[in-house]
């Protein structure tokens with residue numbers, strides 16, 4: 001990226017923080033007035049690390065494009081250079097943010113298809129929360145499936161927000177389109193499925209649970225999460241006849257590693 005650091009980023013105050021679990025934090029910052037993004041994109045955030053050197057990390061926006069704030073969902077990694085500092089932050093602290101959002105993890109990568117599948121592990125949920133606040137997405141797709149896989153039930157952040165999301169007046173007439181499927185791999189909560197996403201795809205367990213058939217003709221899938229899950233899910237879907245969507249050759253899949 002060109003430009004001096006001073007012209008590339010700005011500083012913005014932290015407005016609020018919410019701990020979902022000891023290792024999972026949401027935080028809001030004031031949206032710099034000129035900051036624009038497409039749902040699914042990420043921002044680069046900067047803090048001073050313990051040794052005083054600036055450290056920058058990518059964070060997907062959770063918030064809607066029109067919100068006055070920007071919201072982010074963060075893992076807190078023990079000893080992590082960035083998140084060790086983030087864990088100590090308080091409202092009114094200032095955080096650096098690059099002025100331009102980045103990324104191609106957006107629904108406009110799909111030129112056709114009727115059903116949108118949003119597959120996430122952990123903080124890979126973040127970009128979908130922004131995508132699900134885009135009225136165009138609710139209009140365009142006939143069915144929208146959100147699958148969130150975590151280890152234990154308490155890590156299903158935004159569960160109650162997701163339950164009420166579809167009632168937003170801007171897209172409430174399409175509320176029937178959304179299906180949400182929690183998945184936990186280390187507990188046996190009755191409302192969740194209990195296997196990794198690639199396995200749930202291979203055995204058709206997701207299709208059965210959601211009542212939505214998967215097919216390369218109609219289904220368009222986004223995959224965001226830990227790199228092993230992204231790789232294994234991508235491989236599984238390739239075996240089922242799906243291909244990555246490229247500018248020169250539109251397909252059925254777009255993927256993003258969450259780190």
Ligand SMILES: Cc1cc2nc3c(=O)[nH]c(=O)nc-3n(C[C@H](O)[C@H](O)[C@H](O)COP(=O)(O)OP(=O)(O)OC[C@H]3O[C@@H](n4cnc5c(N)ncnc54)[C@H](O)[C@@H]3O)c2cc1C
Pocket residue numbers: 042057058059060061072073074075077079080081082083084122123124126127256257258259
């Ligand atoms: C495009 C993109 C978007 C991202 N969006 C988000 C986001 O919305 N929320 C978020 O928390 N992180 C996100 N990340 C990861 C984020 O940039 C940092 O890696 C993370 O905040 C940890 O920073 P750290 O310096 O504390 O640790 P790092 O040194 O960056 O990471 C240390 C280790 O922590 C683990 N780790 C890193 N990130 C995660 C994670 N998200 N979930 C589980 N384990 C992780 C990995 O094992 C990694 O090797 C994104 C990364 C990319 C590339």
